[in-house]
Amino acid sequence: MHKALKVAAVISAAIWITACGKAEDAAQAQQQQQPPSPVGVMTVEAVSQAITVELPGRSRAFLEAEVRPQVSGIITKRAFTEGSEVSQGQSLYQIDSATYKAALVSAEADLASANAALASAKAKAARYAQLVKTNAVSKQDFDETEAAYKEAQAAVTVAKAAINTANINLEYTEVKAPISGRIGKSSVTAGALVTANQATTLATIQQLDPINVDIVQSSVQLLRLKANLRSGQLLKSDNAKVSLMLEDGSTYDYEGTLQFAEVNVDETTGSVTLRAEFPNPDGTLLPGMYVRAQLNAGQDPQAILVPQRAITRNNKGQAVAMLVDKDNKVEMRVVKTAEVIDNQWRIVEGLAPGDKLIVEGLQKIRPGAPVSPQVLTADQPQK
Numbered sequence: 001m002h003k004a005l006k007v008a009a010v011i012s013a014a015i016w017i018t019a020c021g022k023a024e025d026a027a028q029a030q031q032q033q034q035p036p037s038p039v040g041v042m043t044v045e046a047v048s049q050a051i052t053v054e055l056p057g058r059s060r061a062f063l064e065a066e067v068r069p070q071v072s073g074i075i076t077k078r079a080f081t082e083g084s085e086v087s088q089g090q091s092l093y094q095i096d097s098a099t100y101k102a103a104l105v106s107a108e109a110d111l112a113s114a115n116a117a118l119a120s121a122k123a124k125a126a127r128y129a130q131l132v133k134t135n136a137v138s139k140q141d142f143d144e145t146e147a148a149y150k151e152a153q154a155a156v157t158v159a160k161a162a163i164n165t166a167n168i169n170l171e172y173t174e175v176k177a178p179i180s181g182r183i184g185k186s187s188v189t190a191g192a193l194v195t196a197n198q199a200t201t202l203a204t205i206q207q208l209d210p211i212n213v214d215i216v217q218s219s220v221q222l223l224r225l226k227a228n229l230r231s232g233q234l235l236k237s238d239n240a241k242v243s244l245m246l247e248d249g250s251t252y253d254y255e256g257t258l259q260f261a262e263v264n265v266d267e268t269t270g271s272v273t274l275r276a277e278f279p280n281p282d283g284t285l286l287p288g289m290y291v292r293a294q295l296n297a298g299q300d301p302q303a304i305l306v307p308q309r310a311i312t313r314n315n316k317g318q319a320v321a322m323l324v325d326k327d328n329k330v331e332m333r334v335v336k337t338a339e340v341i342d343n344q345w346r347i348v349e350g351l352a353p354g355d356k357l358i359v360e361g362l363q364k365i366r367p368g369a370p371v372s373p374q375v376l377t378a379d380q381p382q383k
Helices: 002-033 098-134 139-172 219-231
Strands: 037-043 046-067 073-078 091-095 174-176 181-183 203-218 241-245 256-261 271-278 290-307 311-313 319-324 330-341 344-349 356-360 371-375
Touching: 046 181, 046 271, 046 330, 098 139, 139 174, 203 219, 203 241, 203 290, 241 256, 241 271, 271 290, 290 356, 356 371
Parallel strands: 037 371
Antiparallel strands: 037 356, 046 203, 046 290, 073 091, 091 174, 181 203, 203 271, 241 290, 256 271, 290 344, 311 319, 319 330, 319 356, 330 344
């Protein structure tokens, strides 16, 4: 009985294996009978392409001046409107000048006194110069008279310097704009006491046309760019123009010019700062505004650009392209992508000029399947 059961089991397994083999043969035969799937393909070409990078940045005032008093006193008048445009040399604040006018009058009186003393000392020195020749006065008296004359001259010089200082202090009672630009809010009003060179600013003036944009690039990106330039994968570009994308996604109307790159790497962020200058006639850009800057990183003389929809990802996350081989069968190839340019991937590894890349019909194919390639033209509508 036991042997009979074993024989029956063996026979059943053989029948099942035979049935599976027939099913697979039938499936293969059916597959061979199916017509090749039509797919849209494009021939991969190498073109010269300017490579741009998009980096974050913030706008900075072209010039910025903090207005502070240079003499102490009471503010008697504020002569500007907050948030308005001011010109260099324009009066902003008036400090009470009474004490400084009095100091000037006193200095002028001291000069008059010094001049009178100088005249007397000069005349006396001239007389003693004649008398000493006839021994009418001693040599010591003559020397003392000559010294007194020189002291009187020095006193006049000191008095003139005091007048100059008094004039400067009197001029400083009128606080003027050091630069032209837009002035912010005032930290003081009329009646406030201010002191010379105080830490608190009275107001801040910023020149916003033109305006600077500080762009941040990681040191890793900078090293990679330099390596590509050294290897010849990229050619150095002479185009220093920079374009901006604003916070709302719109493109700024004016192009800027790259001015310089910082020579130090920020230790906390590992980045290098680049500075670009932009015209800002409409005042669209304000200091501290976040922007995205696009600048030319070089020229790729043999760039391979393919539509984004032609590149998929495998289960490992690798970029994959589907190609048509010489037998009109699907070939799957892992590629390496760089940046996106006008909705196209720039491929740096995996594709070569002349390859037939499948762009349409990707959902109906698999590696090794026969296909019927149809070449897409530039003016052909994309699906």
